[in-house]
Amino acid sequence: MSSSTVVRQPCPPGACNCERDHLLAQPAPDLRIxxxxxxAEKVMLEHLENIQSLDDLQRMQRRMYEQLGIRVQVEPGFNEVRTMRGIEIRVADQPGLCRKTRQSIPAAIRRALEKRPEIAYKLLDSHDLLRDT
Structure with missing residues (x-):
C-alpha cells in the first residue's frame, strides 16, 4: 500500500468487531475497505439517502462493491411486504468493515425508500410482485 493512500483510522479497542487486524495480517489482503x-463514508451515505431511482440504487451497489468490496443486497423479504421494514437490506460480513458502517448503510437505504416509495415499488415489481396472481 502506498503512503499516499488515505486509510481509515482504527476503531477504539473493544468498540467494534471489524477485524481490521485480521485483515492486515492476511498475506494478500483486499485493503479497498x-x-x-x-x-468518504458520510458522502457515500448521503448518496444512498438521495437515490432517485432503482437504477441509482443498483449503480450505488455496484460502485460500493467495485471500489470498496462491500456487498449489499436489497430485496423483498420472505414474507409479505407491507412497509419498508419488509424489504431486506443485507450487508455482507467483511473484514475491515466497521460495525457502525454496516448498520448505517441499510438505514440510509431505508430512508431513501421512505422518501421515494416508487423505488420500493419498482424493486418489488423487479422481483415479480404479481407472481401468485
Missing part, C-alpha cells in the same frame, strides 16, 4: 474514511 480501509480507504473508506469517515468523510
Amino acid at each position: 480501509l480507504g473508506l474514511t469517515r468523510q
Whole structure:
C-alpha cells in the first residue's frame, strides 16, 4: 500500500468487531475497505439517502462493491411486504468493515425508500410482485 493512500483510522479497542487486524495480517489482503474514511463514508451515505431511482440504487451497489468490496443486497423479504421494514437490506460480513458502517448503510437505504416509495415499488415489481396472481 502506498503512503499516499488515505486509510481509515482504527476503531477504539473493544468498540467494534471489524477485524481490521485480521485483515492486515492476511498475506494478500483486499485493503479497498480501509480507504473508506469517515468523510468518504458520510458522502457515500448521503448518496444512498438521495437515490432517485432503482437504477441509482443498483449503480450505488455496484460502485460500493467495485471500489470498496462491500456487498449489499436489497430485496423483498420472505414474507409479505407491507412497509419498508419488509424489504431486506443485507450487508455482507467483511473484514475491515466497521460495525457502525454496516448498520448505517441499510438505514440510509431505508430512508431513501421512505422518501421515494416508487423505488420500493419498482424493486418489488423487479422481483415479480404479481407472481401468485
